[in-house]
Amino acid sequence: MRNVYAIGIGITSFTRLEFQLVEIASYPVMFALRDCGLKQVDQLYVANMGGARLNHQTALGSAVVDSCNLLPAGAATIENGPASGAAAIKEGFMAVASGMHDVVVVTGAERMREVNGLEATDFVASLTHPLAEYIYGVTLPSLAAMFTRLYMEKYGVTERHLAMVGVKNQNNALKNEFAHLQQAITLEGILDSEEAFTNNPYVAEPLRFFDCCPVSDGGACVILASEEVAKKTGRPMIRLAGVGQSTDTHAVLARKDPTDLLAVRRAAAQSMEMAGVKPKDVDVAELHDAFTILEIAESEEVGFFKKGEGHLALERGETELGGKIPINVSGGLKGRGHPVGATGVAQAYEMVYQLRGEAGERQVKDAKVGFTCNFGGFGNNVICLTFIRED
Template identity: 60%
Template sequence: MRDVAIIGAGMIPFGRRDEDTLMEMLAYASLKALDDAGLGDKSVDAVYLANMGGGMLQHQSAIASSLVDRLSLLPAAADTVENGPASGASAIKNGLLAVASGYYDTVLVVGGEKMREVTGWRATDFVATMTHPQAEYPYGITLPGMAGMFTRLYMEKHGVTREHLLAVSLKNQEMGTLNPYAHVEMALDREGVFDSPHAVVNNPVSADPLHLYDLCPVSDGAAAIVICPLEMAKKLSKPPVLIAGFGQATDTHTLQERDDPTDLKAVTLAAKQALEMAKLKPSDISVAELHDAFTILEIAESEHVGFFKKGEGGKAAAAGKTRLGGQIPINLSGGLKARGHPVGATGVAQVVDIVWQLRHELPKTRQVKNAQTGLTVNFGGFGNNVLSFVLKRVEP
């Protein structure tokens, strides 16, 4: 197997992009990554495109075939990868394996989603189609609803409090104000969403015990990377970012069939595989992008990947250990909470943000000083399909 590196990364601002079609967003992000890689007019061998809802929301299928045509990448191989909100990381994994095996040399991976062109009702229903079609979906359960049940159990078992959740929310929204690609560029005021009587109106319960600002927004957006063998990447001018490790694991479809519903086994396994492949420990990681679709997930994942012991993640967030300059800075992009969560794009966007960190390209307000390693967790369903990557800076 060959070592594989990321040589190009690109993203378009997330948010409500009424002016763009899904295909336009995918094309813009792809061109940014191809240009960043310095490919010029050269093509790629293959394209892996992550998207969850094109069929349901845009009534469009075979999206990868359409993109290679639009970008004049013909006759590159092209596949669309659908794995719920973990589609992005799944597409990267497919590209990684294809290059590592020696079959392809240069691969474009792009993820995108356009969720804001339907009503909130429809978008919520679209995401809820991930739930079990007989045992869960008919009851009206939503992903925030699952997170609500999980949060209450996690609070009872591991002592997480609303103060801890608030710490994640405040941090990530603050980081969103510093990220020009973020959907939500609005800092929160503790009093306005927590302490004052107005908080009931400003930050109502959304999926008890989670409140509005514990949830990520519904977003449009796209992100892309270009990968190739490390040996080829070393000849380029920018520092290549090695995909040093990856892991993927699954868990039961329904939460009710897990022996302990607070145990995110797939997160633990995926991160463990990624870290072992990279020959690193959690304490070796400089910066992480975790899948905080709900504030509780940033805390729970920070414990399950091994940054903190169970029961310590919430306290660590409240103590500032996950901020820039802290023990392990998490979601300096603003995370899903502020950068946004166009489901097919998220897993790729996480990797793009880590690439920028490892190339030391971000402004001081978001850049981890001398970052050498990064970890991502892309969480599909409610933890029933999880991928993790460990990335490493390589000096050119």
């Protein structure tokens, strides 16, 4: 296998974007091409989950490859639920690593605000098991809520811990000009004041409004290339060193232990083993905090903390910017937003940005190893990536 490098990155604002989905997928490609100075590529992957259903747009790959003047490069759309982004990166990785292609563009895009919030929730819920889950009115927040209830019972996580994750990530997002939520929140405002529970109502008990990511539009792009091409760009050499993917039962109820995120553990181990790093070597991480509980649970499963101790590390401030292992300094899904197809790519964008040392206000000092976890379904399809800066 050849080494694979991330040579160019681009992103749009994550917010409500009143552009065609094709444009949302193309803008980050334009930025990323400018970033690495390339004009021609071999292959393009577009990660997208809801184009057909929400925007009446299929075959995004063909549309984007044309709109970005990349013809006659190969192009395809990758749909893998909320893990579409990282799944497309995995495809790109394999294409370059195998020697088939030298330069692969991976872009992710989603336009979810074209429909109202309830419909968007229903659209994401369509990834659940049609007969064992969906018909009961289950939504992703409700799966997360049932998970949270067990987690609270078993490990002593409280609503305060959840709120702390939300406050940390939403306030991190203030340092990210592309983030969706640009509004500071405080524990007093969402948990302690008399009006807190009106400001922060239940979405699915025990998860509250500020425990859930917003519904966003947005796109992000990462260009992957072989060592030879990467050296020519003259940019810092950021190697995509590890890719791990694992799956679990489609229906959450069929898992032996519903608080066990087996797929996260396996994917993370696979990714880190491939990269030759241990959890303690990771300097900065982007975890899939679609719901605040997931940041706590994933930080344990990937090996940063012992099982059941993620919330204690949070209390100690170890996951803040400047802490032992800063998690979601970009704001994460909670603060940056969660356009489902773009999220996995946006996490990779953040890693490249951090490892290059260009992240400005939210830069993690001397970051050399970056780790992302893109969590599809409710933990039934997880992809973890490990990036290493080579000096």
